[in-house]
Amino acid sequence: MNIGIIVYSQTGNTDAVAQKLQEKLTAAGHTTTLERITVTGNVSPGAKDFQFTSSPAVDQYDAVIFGAPVQAFSLAGVMTSYLSRLSSLSNKKAACFVTKQLPFNWTGGNRAISGMKKICASKGATVCETGIVIWSKSGREQNISACVEKLSRVF
Numbered sequence: 357m358n359i360g361i362i363v364y365s366q367t368g369n370t371d372a373v374a375q376k377l378q379e380k381l382t383a384a385g386h387t388t389t390l391e392r393i394t395v396t397g398n399v400s401p402g403a404k405d406f407q408f409t410s411s412p413a414v415d416q417y418d419a420v421i422f423g424a425p426v427q428a429f430s431l432a433g434v435m436t437s438y439l440s441r442l443s444s445l446s447n448k449k450a451a452c453f454v455t456k457q458l459p460f461n462w463t464g465g466n467r468a469i470s471g472m473k474k475i476c477a478s479k480g481a482t483v484c485e486t487g488i489v490i491w492s493k494s495g496r497e498q499n500i501s502a503c504v505e506k507l508s509r510v511f
């Protein structure tokens with residue numbers, strides 16, 4: 357399968373998970389491309405008018421995996437804006453993951469994932485799996501491995 361892994365990462369955590377995911381999927385025989393969403397200007401929570409310097413197209417992929425950080429108890433605005441601008445995800449399998457700092461359930465992970473799922477579904481994708489990596493929790497490496505394993509299994 358030709359899989360695009362499309363990430364937004366401000367400080368590298370989400371990117372690190374995406375790289376592990378790419379290694380795993382490539383080892384399983386898939387063609388994978390890791391693409392980064394980049395912007396200039398203000399990215400603080402609440403900002404909306406992002407200037408995209410890289411906004412990867414997804415048409416060429418059979419499946420897409422989107423990854424982003426949780427910010428201000430929600431999906432990072434850059435990823436919300438990127439996903440909303442995509443014209444279509446129809447006939448594509450999709451998976452989504454987020455990384456976050458805080459360990460508690462109410463600190464944005466579930467909300468961010470539901471936001472991603474909702475936009476992907478509205479563009480016609482079938483979202484097969486999701487994952488949350490909590491950066492501050494002990495056993496982070498196991499958390500990352502479990503997330504990578506869970507997401508890669510559906511392709």
Ligand SMILES: Cc1cc2nc3c(=O)[nH]c(=O)nc-3n(C[C@H](O)[C@H](O)[C@H](O)COP(=O)(O)O)c2cc1C
Pocket residue numbers: 364365366367368369370371400401424425426427428429430455456457458459463464491
């Ligand atoms: C502006 C901002 C807001 C954040 N808000 C939250 C939050 O609400 N909940 C949480 O668990 N982590 C929060 N974090 C932590 C990030 O989600 C976490 O460090 C994440 O792994 C960063 O991913 P990145 O390195 O790919 O940017 C926030 C970080 C920033 C910079």
